[in-house]
Amino acid sequence: MLTVDALAVARGGVPVLQGVSFKVPDGTALILRGPNGIGKTTLLRSLAGLQEPLSGTVTGAGEESAYASHADGVKAALTVEENLAFWAEVYGRAVPEEVYAAFDLEPLRARFAGTLSSGQSRRLGLARLGVIGRRVLFLDEPTISLDAFSVRMFADWLRDVHLAAGGVAVIATHIDLGLDAPVLELSPFVAAPEATGGSDEAFL
Numbered sequence: 372m373l374t375v376d377a378l379a380v381a382r383g384g385v386p387v388l389q390g391v392s393f394k395v396p397d398g399t400a401l402i403l404r405g406p407n408g409i410g411k412t413t414l415l416r417s418l419a420g421l422q423e424p425l426s427g428t429v430t431g432a433g434e435e436s437a438y439a440s441h442a443d444g445v446k447a448a449l450t451v452e453e454n455l456a457f458w459a460e461v462y463g464r465a466v467p468e469e470v471y472a473a474f475d476l477e478p479l480r481a482r483f484a485g486t487l488s489s490g491q492s493r494r495l496g497l498a499r500l501g502v503i504g505r506r507v508l509f510l511d512e513p514t515i516s517l518d519a520f521s522v523r524m525f526a527d528w529l530r531d532v533h534l535a536a537g538g539v540a541v542i543a544t545h546i547d548l549g550l551d552a553p554v555l556e557l558s559p560f561v562a563a564p565e566a567t568g569g570s571d572e573a574f575l
């Protein structure tokens with residue numbers, strides 16, 4: 372269970388969200404919604420432990436979690452297989468053979484990643500999630516620039532592999548992934564600048 376209690380987060384020293392609380396039981400996902408700039412990326416990075424929250428607590432994530440943004444992290448000079456092997460090694464794991472089918476990479480195994488189309492490259496970037504074996508995933512617009520087929524493919528992997536194995540996912544997305552997951556609208560949690568003593572000091 373991922374438990375978030377009264378979390379307040381800042382970007383560039385300026386509070387963006389406050390009072391964010393939710394629970395995500397094992398085997399389930401939560402969708403985050405909110406207009407551009409509201410702080411979805413900031414919240415996801417804070418949940419994943421990549422930046423310190425201003426206040427509040429996150430339990431059930433920590434070492435077992437991973438943050439993935441729309442930036443691929445794909446290495447152009449390595450083949451598809453070499454990319455997956457690289458990430459597997461970094462995380463001390465073997466590449467599960469089924470990721471090639473799950474992300475439709477089978478015919479592309481020997482291709483240099485630099486020659487992939489942008490959608491194929493995104494699929495390779497997402498396949499990394501199937502390799503690293505992290506139980507709690509914080510996903511920032513994971514399906515951006517993917518066609519409907521690839522979006523469904525990713526949603527199927529999330530539901531049938533990651534969540535089915537008891538994993539957790541918190542996903543900022545404007546695309547309907549077709550997951551049976553609750554939606555948390557972030558608009559009510561926009562930080563009031565005065566609530567943390569004003570933001571002027573952040574610019575000094």
Ligand SMILES: Nc1ncnc2c1ncn2[C@@H]1O[C@H](COP(=O)(O)OP(=O)(O)OP(=O)(O)O)[C@@H](O)[C@H]1O
Pocket residue numbers: 382383384385387405406407408409410411412413414
């Ligand atoms: N380096 C920075 N210094 C100050 N403010 C920043 C900095 N980077 C981003 N911001 C601001 O912080 C706020 C939150 O940004 P964040 O990227 O978390 O929003 P988001 O909800 O993920 O946006 P989007 O939907 O556009 O990706 C935005 O208003 C943004 O302009």
